[in-house]
Amino acid sequence: MKKILLPTDFSENAMNAITYALKLFTHEECTFYILNTYTPIIYQAEYLQLSTAQFGLLDTAKDISLKGLATVKESIDKKFINPKHTIKTISVFNNLIPEMESLIERENIDLVIMGTQGASNIQGVLFGSNTVHVFKNIKAPVLAVPSAFEFEPLHQILFPSDYEVNFQEEQIMTLVSLAAKYHANVNVLHVNYGEELSEKQQKNKQKLETYFNHVSHLFHDIKNNNVVDAINDFQKKTNVNLLVMINNKHSFFENLFFQSKINQIGFHLNIPFLVIPSKL
Numbered sequence: 333m334k335k336i337l338l339p340t341d342f343s344e345n346a347m348n349a350i351t352y353a354l355k356l357f358t359h360e361e362c363t364f365y366i367l368n369t370y371t372p373i374i375y376q377a378e379y380l381q382l383s384t385a386q387f388g389l390l391d392t393a394k395d396i397s398l399k400g401l402a403t404v405k406e407s408i409d410k411k412f413i414n415p416k417h418t419i420k421t422i423s424v425f426n427n428l429i430p431e432m433e434s435l436i437e438r439e440n441i442d443l444v445i446m447g448t449q450g451a452s453n454i455q456g457v458l459f460g461s462n463t464v465h466v467f468k469n470i471k472a473p474v475l476a477v478p479s480a481f482e483f484e485p486l487h488q489i490l491f492p493s494d495y496e497v498n499f500q501e502e503q504i505m506t507l508v509s510l511a512a513k514y515h516a517n518v519n520v521l522h523v524n525y526g527e528e529l530s531e532k533q534q535k536n537k538q539k540l541e542t543y544f545n546h547v548s549h550l551f552h553d554i555k556n557n558n559v560v561d562a563i564n565d566f567q568k569k570t571n572v573n574l575l576v577m578i579n580n581k582h583s584f585f586e587n588l589f590f591q592s593k594i595n596q597i598g599f600h601l602n603i604p605f606l607v608i609p610s611k612l
Contacts, residue, residue, distance in 0.1 A: 334360055336365070340400075341368070346447045348481070364420065369424050484573055489576060503608050505543075523554055
Protein backbone atom coordinates (compact mmCIF):
# COMPACT_ATOMS: atom_id res chain seq x y z
CA MET A 333 0.00 0.00 0.00
CA LYS A 334 1.33 3.41 -0.97
CA LYS A 335 1.61 6.17 1.63
CA ILE A 336 1.14 9.68 0.24
CA LEU A 337 1.69 12.91 2.19
CA LEU A 338 -0.50 15.87 1.17
CA PRO A 339 0.45 19.15 2.90
CA THR A 340 -2.28 21.78 2.81
CA ASP A 341 -2.69 25.43 3.72
CA PHE A 342 -6.36 25.24 2.66
CA SER A 343 -5.71 27.23 -0.52
CA GLU A 344 -7.36 26.32 -3.83
CA ASN A 345 -3.91 25.38 -5.09
CA ALA A 346 -3.45 22.86 -2.25
CA MET A 347 -6.91 21.37 -2.87
CA ASN A 348 -6.11 21.05 -6.56
CA ALA A 349 -2.98 19.06 -5.67
CA ILE A 350 -5.00 16.80 -3.36
CA THR A 351 -7.51 16.20 -6.15
CA TYR A 352 -4.66 15.37 -8.55
CA ALA A 353 -3.23 12.87 -6.04
CA LEU A 354 -6.55 11.09 -5.51
CA LYS A 355 -7.07 10.76 -9.26
CA LEU A 356 -3.47 9.76 -10.00
CA PHE A 357 -3.79 6.77 -7.66
CA THR A 358 -7.46 5.97 -8.27
CA HIS A 359 -6.82 2.28 -8.84
CA GLU A 360 -4.18 1.76 -6.16
CA GLU A 361 -4.54 1.09 -2.45
CA CYS A 362 -3.23 4.16 -0.67
CA THR A 363 -3.23 5.94 2.66
CA PHE A 364 -3.28 9.71 2.23
CA TYR A 365 -2.00 11.83 5.11
CA ILE A 366 -3.42 15.35 4.83
CA LEU A 367 -1.18 17.58 6.92
CA ASN A 368 -1.74 21.11 8.16
CA THR A 369 0.79 22.78 10.43
CA TYR A 370 0.05 25.97 12.32
CA THR A 371 1.95 28.52 14.37
CA PRO A 372 0.38 31.78 15.60
CA ILE A 373 1.84 34.92 14.02
CA ILE A 374 3.34 36.05 17.33
CA TYR A 375 4.85 32.62 18.04
CA GLN A 376 8.38 32.80 19.52
CA ALA A 377 10.87 30.20 20.71
CA GLU A 378 10.01 30.87 24.33
CA TYR A 379 6.45 29.60 23.82
CA LEU A 380 6.57 27.87 27.22
CA GLN A 381 6.14 31.35 28.71
CA LEU A 382 3.04 32.17 26.69
CA SER A 383 0.61 34.56 28.30
CA THR A 384 -3.12 33.80 28.65
CA ALA A 385 -3.81 35.95 25.58
CA GLN A 386 -1.19 34.06 23.59
CA PHE A 387 -2.70 30.75 24.63
CA GLY A 388 -5.97 32.05 23.23
CA LEU A 389 -4.30 32.71 19.89
CA LEU A 390 -2.85 29.23 19.97
CA ASP A 391 -6.28 27.72 20.56
CA THR A 392 -7.71 29.80 17.71
CA ALA A 393 -5.00 28.63 15.32
CA LYS A 394 -5.63 25.03 16.34
CA ASP A 395 -9.40 25.40 15.80
CA ILE A 396 -8.86 26.90 12.34
CA SER A 397 -6.55 24.01 11.44
CA LEU A 398 -8.93 21.30 12.68
CA LYS A 399 -11.96 22.87 11.01
CA GLY A 400 -10.05 23.31 7.77
CA LEU A 401 -9.00 19.67 7.74
CA ALA A 402 -12.54 18.56 8.52
CA THR A 403 -13.79 20.58 5.55
CA VAL A 404 -11.16 19.06 3.25
CA LYS A 405 -12.02 15.52 4.35
CA GLU A 406 -15.75 16.17 3.96
CA SER A 407 -15.14 17.43 0.42
CA ILE A 408 -13.10 14.32 -0.42
CA ASP A 409 -15.71 11.98 1.04
CA LYS A 410 -18.39 13.60 -1.12
CA LYS A 411 -16.46 13.73 -4.41
CA PHE A 412 -14.25 10.64 -4.19
CA ILE A 413 -15.86 7.45 -2.95
CA ASN A 414 -12.98 5.00 -3.22
CA PRO A 415 -12.69 1.91 -0.99
CA LYS A 416 -9.02 1.63 -1.96
CA HIS A 417 -8.24 4.96 -0.28
CA THR A 418 -7.81 5.73 3.41
CA ILE A 419 -7.77 9.41 4.40
CA LYS A 420 -6.03 10.55 7.58
CA THR A 421 -5.90 14.18 8.71
CA ILE A 422 -3.10 15.58 10.86
CA SER A 423 -3.09 18.97 12.59
CA VAL A 424 0.17 19.91 14.33
CA PHE A 425 1.61 22.94 16.10
CA ASN A 426 4.93 23.06 14.28
CA ASN A 427 6.70 24.46 11.25
CA LEU A 428 6.01 22.64 7.99
CA ILE A 429 9.45 21.24 7.09
CA PRO A 430 10.38 19.64 10.44
CA GLU A 431 6.89 18.15 10.75
CA MET A 432 7.06 16.73 7.24
CA GLU A 433 10.50 15.25 7.95
CA SER A 434 9.19 13.63 11.12
CA LEU A 435 6.06 12.26 9.44
CA ILE A 436 7.98 10.91 6.44
CA GLU A 437 10.31 8.98 8.71
CA ARG A 438 7.62 7.83 11.16
CA GLU A 439 5.11 6.63 8.55
CA ASN A 440 7.59 5.62 5.85
CA ILE A 441 5.99 7.97 3.31
CA ASP A 442 6.50 7.03 -0.37
CA LEU A 443 5.61 10.34 -2.03
CA VAL A 444 4.72 13.95 -1.22
CA ILE A 445 2.22 15.73 -3.46
CA MET A 446 1.63 19.46 -3.02
CA GLY A 447 0.74 22.64 -4.88
CA THR A 448 3.39 24.87 -6.41
CA GLN A 449 2.03 28.01 -4.74
CA GLY A 450 0.82 28.93 -1.29
CA ALA A 451 -2.33 30.81 -0.37
CA SER A 452 -0.90 34.08 -1.73
CA ASN A 453 -0.39 32.55 -5.21
CA ILE A 454 1.80 35.46 -6.30
CA GLN A 455 1.76 35.88 -10.07
CA GLY A 456 5.08 35.46 -11.83
CA VAL A 457 6.65 33.33 -9.11
CA LEU A 458 7.26 29.76 -10.23
CA PHE A 459 7.23 28.11 -6.79
CA GLY A 460 5.98 29.29 -3.41
CA SER A 461 8.60 29.46 -0.65
CA ASN A 462 7.23 26.33 1.04
CA THR A 463 7.63 24.31 -2.16
CA VAL A 464 11.23 25.48 -2.64
CA HIS A 465 12.08 24.58 0.98
CA VAL A 466 10.48 21.16 0.50
CA PHE A 467 12.54 20.53 -2.66
CA LYS A 468 15.71 21.46 -0.78
CA ASN A 469 15.14 19.62 2.48
CA ILE A 470 12.74 16.69 2.17
CA LYS A 471 14.25 13.24 1.63
CA ALA A 472 11.31 11.82 -0.30
CA PRO A 473 10.05 12.24 -3.88
CA VAL A 474 7.98 15.44 -4.17
CA LEU A 475 5.37 15.98 -6.88
CA ALA A 476 4.44 19.66 -7.25
CA VAL A 477 1.17 20.39 -9.10
CA PRO A 478 0.54 23.80 -10.74
CA SER A 479 -2.66 25.51 -9.62
CA ALA A 480 -4.26 25.58 -13.08
CA PHE A 481 -3.45 21.97 -13.98
CA GLU A 482 -6.34 19.52 -14.12
CA PHE A 483 -5.59 15.83 -13.87
CA GLU A 484 -5.00 13.86 -17.04
CA PRO A 485 -3.58 10.33 -17.35
CA LEU A 486 0.18 10.27 -17.84
CA HIS A 487 1.24 9.72 -21.44
CA GLN A 488 4.53 11.55 -22.04
CA ILE A 489 7.05 11.95 -19.20
CA LEU A 490 10.10 14.19 -19.61
CA PHE A 491 13.25 13.28 -17.67
CA PRO A 492 16.13 15.71 -18.40
CA SER A 493 19.54 14.46 -17.33
CA ASP A 494 23.18 15.45 -17.76
CA TYR A 495 24.15 11.82 -16.95
CA GLU A 496 26.34 13.07 -14.11
CA VAL A 497 24.24 11.22 -11.53
CA ASN A 498 25.21 7.70 -10.47
CA PHE A 499 21.61 6.51 -10.71
CA GLN A 500 20.30 4.19 -8.01
CA GLU A 501 17.28 1.94 -8.33
CA GLU A 502 15.44 3.54 -5.39
CA GLN A 503 15.71 6.95 -7.12
CA ILE A 504 14.25 5.77 -10.41
CA MET A 505 11.54 3.42 -9.11
CA THR A 506 9.00 6.21 -8.42
CA LEU A 507 9.29 7.33 -12.05
CA VAL A 508 9.25 3.77 -13.42
CA SER A 509 6.22 2.87 -11.30
CA LEU A 510 4.20 5.84 -12.60
CA ALA A 511 5.23 5.18 -16.21
CA ALA A 512 4.29 1.50 -15.94
CA LYS A 513 0.95 2.27 -14.26
CA TYR A 514 -0.15 4.50 -17.13
CA HIS A 515 1.83 2.86 -19.97
CA ALA A 516 3.45 6.25 -20.42
CA ASN A 517 6.54 6.95 -22.51
CA VAL A 518 9.65 8.24 -20.70
CA ASN A 519 11.66 10.78 -22.70
CA VAL A 520 15.22 11.07 -21.40
CA LEU A 521 16.51 14.46 -22.54
CA HIS A 522 20.22 15.23 -22.68
CA VAL A 523 21.21 18.74 -23.69
CA ASN A 524 24.37 18.57 -25.78
CA TYR A 525 26.76 21.51 -25.68
CA GLY A 526 28.85 20.04 -28.51
CA GLU A 527 30.97 17.72 -26.36
CA GLU A 528 31.13 13.93 -26.35
CA LEU A 529 29.84 12.08 -23.29
CA SER A 530 32.57 11.27 -20.79
CA GLU A 531 33.19 7.68 -19.71
CA LYS A 532 31.32 8.42 -16.47
CA GLN A 533 28.33 9.84 -18.35
CA GLN A 534 28.21 6.85 -20.70
CA LYS A 535 28.19 4.42 -17.77
CA ASN A 536 25.40 6.36 -16.04
CA LYS A 537 23.36 6.42 -19.25
CA GLN A 538 23.74 2.65 -19.67
CA LYS A 539 22.68 2.16 -16.05
CA LEU A 540 19.61 4.27 -16.67
CA GLU A 541 18.69 2.14 -19.69
CA THR A 542 18.57 -0.98 -17.52
CA TYR A 543 16.13 0.69 -15.09
CA PHE A 544 13.83 1.68 -17.98
CA ASN A 545 14.00 -1.79 -19.51
CA HIS A 546 10.34 -2.62 -18.80
CA VAL A 547 8.77 0.75 -19.71
CA SER A 548 8.50 2.56 -23.01
CA HIS A 549 11.36 5.07 -23.29
CA LEU A 550 13.37 7.13 -25.75
CA PHE A 551 16.73 8.88 -25.37
CA HIS A 552 16.98 12.33 -26.93
CA ASP A 553 20.26 14.19 -27.53
CA ILE A 554 19.49 17.82 -28.31
CA LYS A 555 22.02 20.52 -29.14
CA ASN A 556 21.28 23.71 -27.26
CA ASN A 557 23.25 26.22 -25.22
CA ASN A 558 20.44 26.61 -22.72
CA VAL A 559 18.89 23.80 -20.66
CA VAL A 560 15.79 25.86 -19.84
CA ASP A 561 15.06 26.55 -23.51
CA ALA A 562 15.60 22.89 -24.40
CA ILE A 563 13.18 21.71 -21.71
CA ASN A 564 10.57 24.32 -22.61
CA ASP A 565 10.77 23.52 -26.34
CA PHE A 566 10.58 19.77 -25.83
CA GLN A 567 7.70 20.11 -23.38
CA LYS A 568 5.66 22.05 -25.95
CA LYS A 569 6.45 19.87 -28.95
CA THR A 570 5.87 16.51 -27.27
CA ASN A 571 2.80 17.34 -25.16
CA VAL A 572 4.56 16.26 -21.97
CA ASN A 573 2.35 16.03 -18.86
CA LEU A 574 4.94 15.16 -16.21
CA LEU A 575 8.42 16.60 -15.73
CA VAL A 576 10.87 14.63 -13.56
CA MET A 577 14.29 15.65 -12.25
CA ILE A 578 16.76 14.37 -9.68
CA ASN A 579 17.86 16.97 -7.14
CA ASN A 580 21.55 16.20 -7.06
CA LYS A 581 24.17 18.55 -5.64
CA HIS A 582 26.36 20.25 -8.25
CA SER A 583 24.00 19.09 -10.99
CA PHE A 584 22.22 21.24 -13.54
CA PHE A 585 19.07 20.86 -11.40
CA GLU A 586 20.71 22.72 -8.53
CA ASN A 587 22.02 25.41 -10.87
CA LEU A 588 18.64 25.74 -12.53
CA PHE A 589 16.56 26.16 -9.39
CA PHE A 590 18.72 27.21 -6.46
CA GLN A 591 21.50 29.35 -7.87
CA SER A 592 19.19 31.97 -9.37
CA LYS A 593 15.96 33.61 -8.34
CA ILE A 594 13.08 31.28 -9.10
CA ASN A 595 10.99 33.95 -10.78
CA GLN A 596 13.79 35.09 -13.08
CA ILE A 597 15.04 31.90 -14.70
CA GLY A 598 12.54 31.88 -17.56
CA PHE A 599 11.28 28.44 -16.70
CA HIS A 600 7.64 27.96 -17.70
CA LEU A 601 6.12 25.18 -15.66
CA ASN A 602 2.50 24.38 -16.39
CA ILE A 603 2.66 20.63 -15.78
CA PRO A 604 3.25 18.55 -12.63
CA PHE A 605 6.89 18.40 -11.58
CA LEU A 606 8.35 15.37 -9.76
CA VAL A 607 11.56 16.06 -7.85
CA ILE A 608 13.52 13.04 -6.62
CA PRO A 609 16.19 13.62 -3.95
CA SER A 610 19.67 12.28 -4.66
CA LYS A 611 19.51 10.21 -1.46
CA LEU A 612 16.31 8.59 -0.18
